[in-house]
Amino acid sequence: MAPEPKAGGAAAPSPAGPALLSVRDLAVTFRTRDGEVPAVREVSFDLARGEILGLVGESGSGKSTLLTALMRMLPRNAGITAGHIGFDGTDLLALREDGMRRLRGDRIGLIPQRPMTSLSPTTSVGRQLRWHLDGLDEGRLKELLGGVGLGAVLDRLDSYPFEFSGGQLQRLLIAVAALGKQPDLLLADEPTTTLDATVQAQVLRLLLELRDRVGLTMVFVTHDLGVISQVSDRIGVMYAGRLVEVAPARELFDAPRHPYTRALLEAIPGRHRRGEPLRSIPGTVTGANRLPGCPFAPRCAAVVDRCHEENPEVREVGESLVRCHRAGEDL
Numbered sequence: 001m002a003p004e005p006k007a008g009g010a011a012a013p014s015p016a017g018p019a020l021l022s023v024r025d026l027a028v029t030f031r032t033r034d035g036e037v038p039a040v041r042e043v044s045f046d047l048a049r050g051e052i053l054g055l056v057g058e059s060g061s062g063k064s065t066l067l068t069a070l071m072r073m074l075p076r077n078a079g080i081t082a083g084h085i086g087f088d089g090t091d092l093l094a095l096r097e098d099g100m101r102r103l104r105g106d107r108i109g110l111i112p113q114r115p116m117t118s119l120s121p122t123t124s125v126g127r128q129l130r131w132h133l134d135g136l137d138e139g140r141l142k143e144l145l146g147g148v149g150l151g152a153v154l155d156r157l158d159s160y161p162f163e164f165s166g167g168q169l170q171r172l173l174i175a176v177a178a179l180g181k182q183p184d185l186l187l188a189d190e191p192t193t194t195l196d197a198t199v200q201a202q203v204l205r206l207l208l209e210l211r212d213r214v215g216l217t218m219v220f221v222t223h224d225l226g227v228i229s230q231v232s233d234r235i236g237v238m239y240a241g242r243l244v245e246v247a248p249a250r251e252l253f254d255a256p257r258h259p260y261t262r263a264l265l266e267a268i269p270g271r272h273r274r275g276e277p278l279r280s281i282p283g284t285v286t287g288a289n290r291l292p293g294c295p296f297a298p299r300c301a302a303v304v305d306r307c308h309e310e311n312p313e314v315r316e317v318g319e320s321l322v323r324c325h326r327a328g329e330d331l
């Protein structure tokens with residue numbers, strides 16, 4: 001029998017201590033020429049100090065929108081239409097912009113998905129590093145760049161962003177946001193996607209080290225389940241703006257509960273036996289928000305009638321929180 005749905009606003013309980021970040025029923029909407037587009041809906045989770053939450057989901061599922069909403073840096077045509085964000089006891093949505101500005105960078109850092117957009121094209125990289133990191137001396141600079149494998153660009157810092165590769169700029173931003181500022185909470189949006197495998201491993205190691213050394217708390221977004229399994233304590237799976245499953249990392253891989261999570265895991269090449277054809281999930285996420293019922297229903301292998309009529313509430317199954325009518329059933 002399926003377990004009872006949890007009351008509204010059910011959130012993934014954090015495993016240890018009071019939450020540093022607490023998000024409840026968050027909703028973000030874009031105003032477009034075609035009307036209002038919901039990009040994030042009913043998102044709730046808690047994050048304990050020193051915890052790393054991995055966020056996965058295919059492109060367009062709302063991961064970047066969620067992170068920029070947490071920083072209150074949404075584009076002009078987007079707005080937070082519902083919900084609550086608590087950060088270390090402060091109600092972030094009630095904070096005035098100058099208060100929010102003080103938190104940004106120093107206490108909450110963002111590594112944005114597109115590094116180019118957060119660097120000025122007309123100022124040398126070295127100068128921008130010094131803007132962002134007050135009182136940066138040569139020794140510290142060397143340490144920061146060395147930490148992200150960029151020791152070799154030390155003598156090129158009077159060059160402009162376009163003279164660096166995307167991967168180098170990404171690492172520069174990681175050096176500033178994570179190592180330079182050492183915020184309490186780091187929001188990292190696909191920080192290693194543009195990096196080659198060796199550098200990616202180096203950066204992941206570095207972030208884990210920071211977590212162990214200074215208790216860095218992190219939301220780590222990626223569409224790569226292999227990467228996320230290496231860094232996350234818990235993993236949240238997003239689909240069409242909703243968190244459809246949140247579970248401890250091992251639990252998610254060993255016992256995925258949501259049919260979408262199962263489909264994602266089955267699509268990882270490494271999990272396949274040799275010779276077996278690589279599966280992909282049929283259909284696309286487009287338009288899922290406009291349907292009644294569960295947004296995943298049109299693509300779901302376990303769909304039943306009810307899924308087309310009613311959007312599932314969050315249910316607790318073992319240590320997982322799942323938005324599926326069939327959660328807990330042996331599918």
Ligand SMILES: Nc1ncnc2c1ncn2[C@@H]1O[C@H](COP(=O)(O)OP(=O)(O)O)[C@@H](O)[C@H]1O
Binds near residue numbers: 031058060061066077
């Ligand atoms: N500037 C924008 N204007 C209108 N819609 C947007 C804008 N940015 C994102 N969206 C929409 O919001 C949804 C979530 O996008 P995004 O947060 O970028 O997803 P992800 O990071 O998971 O790929 C998508 O449906 C996308 O089309």
Ligand SMILES: [Mg+2]
Binds near residue numbers: 113
């Ligand atoms: Mg994104």
